[in-house]
Amino acid sequence: MAMNRRDFLKVSAGTSGSLMLSLSLPGCSGMQTGYTQETGEWKPDAWLEITDNDEIHFTLARVEMGQGVYTGLTTLIAEELEVDPGAITPRFAPVAPEYRNPFYKLQLTGGSTSIATSWEPLRTAGASARQMLILAAARVWQVDATECSARQGRVIHPNGLDSMRYGQLVELASKEVIRGDIALKPASKWKYIGNQAGKLDARAKSTGTAVYGIDVELPGMVYGVVSRPPRYGARVQAFNDSEVRAMPGVLDVFEIERGVAIVADKYWRARKAQDVLKAEWDNADALSLSTDEVFASYRRAAGEDPGESERSEGDYDAAAGAAGKIFEAEYSQPYLAHSTLEPMNATAWYRDNSIEVWAPTQAPDLGRIAAARVTDLAPGDVTINTTFLGGGFGRRLTQDYIEEAAAVAYRVKKPVKIIWSREEDTQHDLYRPAMLHRMQAGLDGNQLTGWHHQIVGPQLLDWYVRNAAPAQYPWAPKFMYDTLGKVGLLAEGIATPKDMSAIEGAIEYPYNVGNIDIRHTHTDPGVPVTFWRSVGYSHNGFAVETFMDELAHETGEDPYQFRRKLLTGQPRHLEVLDRAVRLAGWDTPVVEGRGRGIALFKSFGTFVAQVVEAGVENGTIKVYKVACAVDCGQVVNPRIVEDQIEGGIIFGLTAALYGEITFENGQVKQSNFHDYPLMRQYELPEVTVDIVQSTEAPTGVGEPGVPPVIPALGNALFALTGKRQRSLPLKADA
Amino acid sequence: MALSLTVNGEHRSLDIEGDTPLLWVLRDELGLKGTKFGCGVGLCGACTVHLNGQPVRSCSTLLESAAGGEVTTIEGLAEGGQLHALQEAWIAEGVPQCGYCQSGQIMSAAHLLATNPAPARDDIVAAMTGNLCRCGTYSRIIAAVESVAGSSSMENSLAYDAAAARELS
Numbered sequence: 001m002a003m004n005r006r007d008f009l010k011v012s013a014g015t016s017g018s019l020m021l022s023l024s025l026p027g028c029s030g031m032q033t034g035y036t037q038e039t040g041e042w043k044p045d046a047w048l049e050i051t052d053n054d055e056i057h058f059t060l061a062r063v064e065m066g067q068g069v070y071t072g073l074t075t076l077i078a079e080e081l082e083v084d085p086g087a088i089t090p091r092f093a094p095v096a097p098e099y100r101n102p103f104y105k106l107q108l109t110g111g112s113t114s115i116a117t118s119w120e121p122l123r124t125a126g127a128s129a130r131q132m133l134i135l136a137a138a139r140v141w142q143v144d145a146t147e148c149s150a151r152q153g154r155v156i157h158p159n160g161l162d163s164m165r166y167g168q169l170v171e172l173a174s175k176e177v178i179r180g181d182i183a184l185k186p187a188s189k190w191k192y193i194g195n196q197a198g199k200l201d202a203r204a205k206s207t208g209t210a211v212y213g214i215d216v217e218l219p220g221m222v223y224g225v226v227s228r229p230p231r232y233g234a235r236v237q238a239f240n241d242s243e244v245r246a247m248p249g250v251l252d253v254f255e256i257e258r259g260v261a262i263v264a265d266k267y268w269r270a271r272k273a274q275d276v277l278k279a280e281w282d283n284a285d286a287l288s289l290s291t292d293e294v295f296a297s298y299r300r301a302a303g304e305d306p307g308e309s310e311r312s313e314g315d316y317d318a319a320a321g322a323a324g325k326i327f328e329a330e331y332s333q334p335y336l337a338h339s340t341l342e343p344m345n346a347t348a349w350y351r352d353n354s355i356e357v358w359a360p361t362q363a364p365d366l367g368r369i370a371a372a373r374v375t376d377l378a379p380g381d382v383t384i385n386t387t388f389l390g391g392g393f394g395r396r397l398t399q400d401y402i403e404e405a406a407a408v409a410y411r412v413k414k415p416v417k418i419i420w421s422r423e424e425d426t427q428h429d430l431y432r433p434a435m436l437h438r439m440q441a442g443l444d445g446n447q448l449t450g451w452h453h454q455i456v457g458p459q460l461l462d463w464y465v466r467n468a469a470p471a472q473y474p475w476a477p478k479f480m481y482d483t484l485g486k487v488g489l490l491a492e493g494i495a496t497p498k499d500m501s502a503i504e505g506a507i508e509y510p511y512n513v514g515n516i517d518i519r520h521t522h523t524d525p526g527v528p529v530t531f532w533r534s535v536g537y538s539h540n541g542f543a544v545e546t547f548m549d550e551l552a553h554e555t556g557e558d559p560y561q562f563r564r565k566l567l568t569g570q571p572r573h574l575e576v577l578d579r580a581v582r583l584a585g586w587d588t589p590v591v592e593g594r595g596r597g598i599a600l601f602k603s604f605g606t607f608v609a610q611v612v613e614a615g616v617e618n619g620t621i622k623v624y625k626v627a628c629a630v631d632c633g634q635v636v637n638p639r640i641v642e643d644q645i646e647g648g649i650i651f652g653l654t655a656a657l658y659g660e661i662t663f664e665n666g667q668v669k670q671s672n673f674h675d676y677p678l679m680r681q682y683e684l685p686e687v688t689v690d691i692v693q694s695t696e697a698p699t700g701v702g703e704p705g706v707p708p709v710i711p712a713l714g715n716a717l718f719a720l721t722g723k724r725q726r727s728l729p730l731k732a733d734a
Numbered sequence: 735m736a737l738s739l740t741v742n743g744e745h746r747s748l749d750i751e752g753d754t755p756l757l758w759v760l761r762d763e764l765g766l767k768g769t770k771f772g773c774g775v776g777l778c779g780a781c782t783v784h785l786n787g788q789p790v791r792s793c794s795t796l797l798e799s800a801a802g803g804e805v806t807t808i809e810g811l812a813e814g815g816q817l818h819a820l821q822e823a824w825i826a827e828g829v830p831q832c833g834y835c836q837s838g839q840i841m842s843a844a845h846l847l848a849t850n851p852a853p854a855r856d857d858i859v860a861a862m863t864g865n866l867c868r869c870g871t872y873s874r875i876i877a878a879v880e881s882v883a884g885s886s887s888m889e890n891s892l893a894y895d896a897a898a899a900r901e902l903s
Contacts, residue, residue: 207768266762341772342834422774644831674777
């Protein structure tokens, strides 16, 4: 994006002699900002503040949920500011327009966008501060600023001997004006980008001192639990109020929109009181379906409605008519839970016509809407304090848990912490949607002449826009919220972004095929759904890359060569594919009893190819090796890239091997890690990650490791058994 | 009736129901928030602490069954202001991602090394298999434990060399 870097930078002197820089990110024009045109003032939501005693505070506009922004974004600032990243104290941002993610125009962390959207602005902020400090020092010394330099928090005199601490210069520096564009350091001068190995939050997280939402402690705090209806959409009809109230420590029992809340002086007393709660539910509007019916409804919808065209090239129907052979397959994927290890929780305190919330949230501005909804307050009366997140994976983009805490706090008027049990977390999640894919290909001999992909299932914005639309217009009165949500959906693609959640990854089909027809049949069975690590790519990756494997076998070609031949003009795809193949020794014979499978998938701008080596041992699938090549452009922190890709692989394998949420009569069957298992230490395959050295703009790594590993494992099992599995999770005895 | 515990070397008296899980006693009565709640039924290991030298799942250990015992939590692992070697290794290796499971992971590893200073890879995997990590930090955990196990065995270094390990397997 071409822009004058000064366009998004504002400088001010802090209240007590400090240098403060604010940023207005591109893409936010026309939206409310902290800047007041009339007075030329900024409210003190500084991104970067350097105090006169050399403290450097950096406001982290993205939340830390394990993906590494605490280290990665701080590194970007540190590099240009010429300080060690460890010298900077990051703090989690409050809700303010400046901290919105320019990609979504909401203050949310997701979509593997943090590094990509911060790459230019944060380095510019660091460079600007450095330049102003240098200008101030040059003025003091009466020397040419271009002959001064900065190093380790000091400005160095041209004589190379004298220096001044940044802290000594901040007051003067805040009065300096930068003329012209701000030069960023060339890559050859980087000290931390591409090299930084340590993680700034590792100490706190290895000593038990990092504060997660569940750890928030407030004076006089009480504890709440909520019993939610087993069937989604049911309402409270009646409950045994007096029996629950008689339990030790119970302070209050009452109905909230989402269920029955029990508040007690201690958490365990609230749980014990919950054991005696007998609630009756009004199931008139409740979900009543079972998983089989979901897929039956998808098949029905697929037959009735060919779907909206999402990508069309050439003439697929003509190509299919002329093809020597039509090959077809149907794939399906189940609902999946997020299973963040820190269950949903939030703490809220309603007092003095305001509410303060402490929560592990991926979207604090949506949390503000959620709290305003259930109280008599406006979003401006809501303060959200973000903590470390014990995992996010998309679950904490939805603010139902903040809504509950706010509703309970509004009633009890005391600080109250709501903690979900694991069972509640599993059964009242919003799930990765179950999806169905109908694939068809035209083949002429060994030539792939046509590609048809019909995606069947819901769109996530239908569920998300409820709080997202009002969050974009926080000044709108509350009675408008539902209208805003509806307008947001109706104006999709015009006033709001097009919903890519069902089709992403499918429409970017990279292979050179002349005739392409990709469609989405939009159907929603009413099961609550939301974003789940890698979102639409998670299911489209399986459909596309399994079908490609089937076609390779159908044409008698090696699955690697089959893909390779169709990637002319796609150098980054080819590079990761070739690297993964080399890393895995694709051409060497595989150990007896094992199969190798390959998959290639680009998501969130990052190219990933994987080769999985797997077998079946004692009736269970065993994954031995995963060789992975990734191209995410410029690498900021190789250690974090490796971790995220490996973590994504384990997340994907967990889904491929175990992930399945099923419904029976509108009720989720699974409840805890015994029936919704996660991959354990003893199952860990040998994972090797090869990162392409690149000078392309950086892209995200939090999610792209997930999609390809699922088809790569399925393809490996096919190579071993000759039996193709077209639904997930994969079975050892298919 | 008050129940007592020794927690991280300090004697603590607790006037609370004996059927309260140790986890909530540590977190809410004693303010030791480093021990985490993950599943409530001993399946994830996030709540692992040492009770009389043994690793236990504090979410499913009732206070009355722990009464009179000696409890060590992540907060009590450092000695004389020095972090435990495993904590140093966790930091050096950059193990944590979201970090939520790591207190439990470190407590499980600390018990392993206390009973077996030079564990083989299989011993480590077996000892750590009860601790779930949703972020997938498993290989870094192994590397961190092996780096400590290696340093504690002078003549037979077990330091984990990822590249060498790959060559061998």
